[in-house]
Amino acid sequence: MKAARWRIARRGLALAVGLALAAWIGLPDPLIETSRFLHYEDSVEIADRHGAPLRFARSGASDRRWVPLASMSRDLIDAVVAVEDQRFWEHEGVDVRGTFRALVFNFVPGYRWSGASTITQQLVKLVYGRPHGVASKGVEIARALALERTFSKDEILEQYLNRLPYGNGIEGVERASQAYFGHSASELTLSEAALLAGIPQAPSATEPRRHLPRAMRRRALVLSRLEALGLRSAEEIAAARADEVRVVPTPPRPWRAARFVDVVQRERARGALIARGGSLRTSLDLALQDRAEQLLEARVRELAPRGVENGAAIVIANASGEVLAYVGAARRGHDAPGGALDLLRAPRQPGSTLKPFVYGLLFERGGTAASVLDDVATPMTGRAGVLYAPRDYDGTERGPVRARVALSSSLNLAALDAARRVGPDRVLARLEALGVRDVPSVEEVGAAAVLGGVDVRAVELAEAYVALARGGTRVPLRCVPGAIEEGTEVMPADAAAIVRDILADGRARAQAFGSDLHVESEGLEIALKTGTSTGFRDAWAAVFDDRVTVLVWLGDPDGGATRAVSGFEGAAPVAARLFAAAHARVASLGATVETSVREDVALQHASICAHTGLLAGARCHAVVTERFTAGTTPTRTCDAHAEDGALLLPPRYAEWIARVRPADVRVRTSEGSTLVTAPVVVHPRAGARMLADPRRGETRIPLRATIAGALADDVEWEIDGAVWREPTWPLRPGEHRFVARARGLRSDEARITVE
CATH class of the missing domain: 2.60.40 (Immunoglobulin-like)
Incomplete structure (x- = not known):
């Protein structure tokens, strides 16, 4: 047994000496890869737009933050050198005397192993580990010698102090100082510095929150070493020993707007977002986020007896695309259906929420709010070519109906007529231009796209409504504050203006649904579109004006049907309340939120026949005022009424x-x-x-x-x-x-x- 140990020792010593000589005389060797010594990515505090913390994001598995040596307390530097490598400033990477002593005494009965590793050697171990078995010591020595020729002493010490382990996943003196004492490493007292210097040799045994007595005994050893080496006076050491170290309790780790922060983290991972100074300020307004969570959770709880299991909501500033609130799930946690998911990114049937974009196509091709559509049942081919007979929500066929009435009342049959007139291919192309992913082919879905035949994600739908609110220009949603954007035009401003005008028509909305939601929106004028998917599985509402867009989804994440919860009854009231809450915050959120970028489009008024959409004639007994963009006011006078007042329609x-x-x-x-x-x-x-x-x-x-x-x-x-x-x-x-x-x-x- 002794012979085997001596053979291993001789081989290790020979290898150590050989590699050390190679490094010393400068023979070509790939032992030091400078890329391994680059600064690591810091842990980041992700905060809302005002600096309120949302989450502390670790760098990989570690909680760390790199700081330069100049930002560290001199007491800490001296304490670490005193306890770990008192000849650090003198040797060239290896303490030769200590190394040979360790090799010799390791084989003397009764003596314990002493590694005699210098700070430089320990840095090698921190960066490379010990992958070479018995030869690791020799490789470590060689690398230490090479490292001293590659970097200065200050650079080596900075690398070392930023990589030391301090327990609880903490790495480096800066985060250790913040975690245990509540301040930066530049502000450490001698007593605190001595305590930190003693932890890395056994972090799990001297972590001060769980093992303070052990940590204090280790601190006493460090202070004694400082005194013995003459690095501090006896008076300074005595004062440090008398100083009662106050370890701060574990700070509660913020965990707010969890699904939003997940999105931010994914953006950071692909390099789209960069933290500055260990912090990343996002576009989120935490006060609005809290209110959104409260409103949505209360609404889900209220509708739970009718099968609503969860909900999601997003609030966006139209001028910049900034996300102001992001509720990925109203009911959170693994016990709630969908509680651990981001429901804003789950594909769902959108119901009637796509109709405004079909009407936009109709208007840009010469149609107006007075154009007459056929609200008549016609069997048609839908998804995957399946034949089905669509119907309006109340089972009524209204025959000829003006576009304003059809859209504000969300009539399915009239919307299908609009989709057939503009062409299903144009409908699907427009959805793609608005940012909807995974749009099926015309053969798969046909004109049924207008009734929710295309699955969409709530974030995609919200982005489409932001484009409508902006007057037809699309901007990507963003998670950090940014500048006001011009955007990319996806629909003409004239067409978007008519769609907005119809959706903002509170009187038409009240005639169709029995309410204009004036109370829920706290008197604010809103544009609104709701949607209800087949079988009452999804309830949607989009509410917007020039500045803010709100989108809400309610339903069962598992796809179960609710008990007749429609978009207008279920989602619209909470969307209107959230819209009012957002407007109460607008003035305090800055120009990128408060500013409107929509192009003003002048609308002209004309009296028309409510039945035909033409200029009112002498026999028209139902006359309404309609609004038109320039050049689209009808020029024909209605002649579709008989002498007895009957309406005469085509065959x-x-x-x-x-x-x-x-x-x-x-x-x-x-x-x-x-x-x-x-x-x-x-x-x-x-x-x-x-x-x-x-x-x-x-x-x-x-x-x-x-x-x-x-x-x-x-x-x-x-x-x-x-x-x-x-x-x-x-x-x-x-x-x-x-x-x-x-x-x-x-x-x-x-x-x-x-x-």
Whole structure:
């Protein structure tokens, strides 16, 4: 056993001497990699825009902050040198006398091992570890000698003091001084410096909060060493021994706006955000954040009996895109559904919240708030080609309806008509331009995108509404204070102005939903759009004006249906309250929040027929005032009313009239007669595309035709040139032709495609 130990000792000593000589005479060797000695990244305090702490973010697994040697107490420097390496300023990296003594005495019975490592050697171990087994001591010596030729003594000491372990994951004297004494390493007293100097040799055993008596005994040893070396006078040492060290209690670690800080951390990781001086000020306003959390949590709690399990909200300054409040989950923690998630970044069905952007496309292509849309049920192809029959939220078909009424009332059928007019491809392209990711193809979703057929994330939707609030220019959302931005134009200012004007129409909103939310918004004028996804799974509300945009989501993160909680009933009230809270803070948040960047668009007023959207004529009994951008005011006068006051509509409304039977509404022919004798095929509608799914068995559709605007029961049918005598027809793939015959007259041919 002794022989084996001596063999190992001789090999280690020979290797140490050989490597040391190589380093000493300067032979080429790759032992020192200067890149390893670069300053590490500091731990960072992430704060709100006013400096209130949100979280203390460690650097990797360590709590550390690099400071130059000049910023460290001289007492600390002397104390560390005295206890760790009293000949540090004299040797050239290795204490030769101490090293040989350690090698010899290690093998003498009764003597304990003494490493005799200098500060330079210890720095090598801190940077490289000891990966070479028995040869590590030799490599360590060689590297220490090379290190002394590469760096100055002050540089070595600075590296060493910034890398020392102090327990609890603390690394370096600066964070240790702050953590244990509440102040910087430049302000350490001799007593505090001696205590810190004694910790690194056994951090887990001398960490002062848990093991203060041991730490004090170690401090006494350091003070004695300082006195023995003549580095401090006896009077100074006596005063230090009498000084009662006060270790501060563990400070409560801030953990505010957790999901927002997670976003900031991801931005830092990819280099988009840089901390200065150990601190990173974000755009968040903590007072508004607290209020947002309170409002949203209270609303979720209130609606919990109806299946609302959680909620999320974001508040944005329109001028700069700064995030002022960010509630990733109203109910937090692993016990709450979605409580550990960032629900603002979870893809969800947006319901009707995409409609304003479809209307924006309609308006920039010549449409106006007075344009008449068809709020009529028409079977259509939706996601993945599935056939479905959309309907309005109340099951009512309103027939011809003006765009202002359609959008403020969030009518599904009219929105589908708008989407068909502008083209589903343009709708999806506009959503991409607004920042919506993962937009499906036209074949996958078709015109159903306008009804929520595209999954979106709340942050994407909020960014789209900021663009609308800004008058059509998009800015990326930002987590730190910034400058007012011009943005990128994604829609013309004129079109955006009309959409905003409709969404801000409190009277139209109240007529549609029974309330204008004036009380909830504390009297502030708001533009509002709500959304409710299929099966009441998601309730949305976007509220905005020139300065601030608020977006709220409520629902079940697991996708469960609520008990009929709509966007207007569930999300809109809390969104309006949060909007009011944001406005109460605007004046104190600076120009990038308070400033409006929206281009003013002058709107002209005109009296129009409420039924047709044309200039009011002599027979129009329902006249309203509408607003138009320059050059879009209608020039035609309405002539769609008979002498008896009835509204005369084009033949395409014949089926709707027959089905709904609205009062004082008739079909009008091109000659002006109200009698239509030839039958009209109304179902299937000409040009329809339908899906036959063989997995569901045979799908049959009804055959319907009208005569003079009334459903006819005595028609005969020709399908693809052959007589068909049943009232329904089974869908068959291919192109098909339908003709209705009655009283010797034939309808126009209606062609459809079945896939």
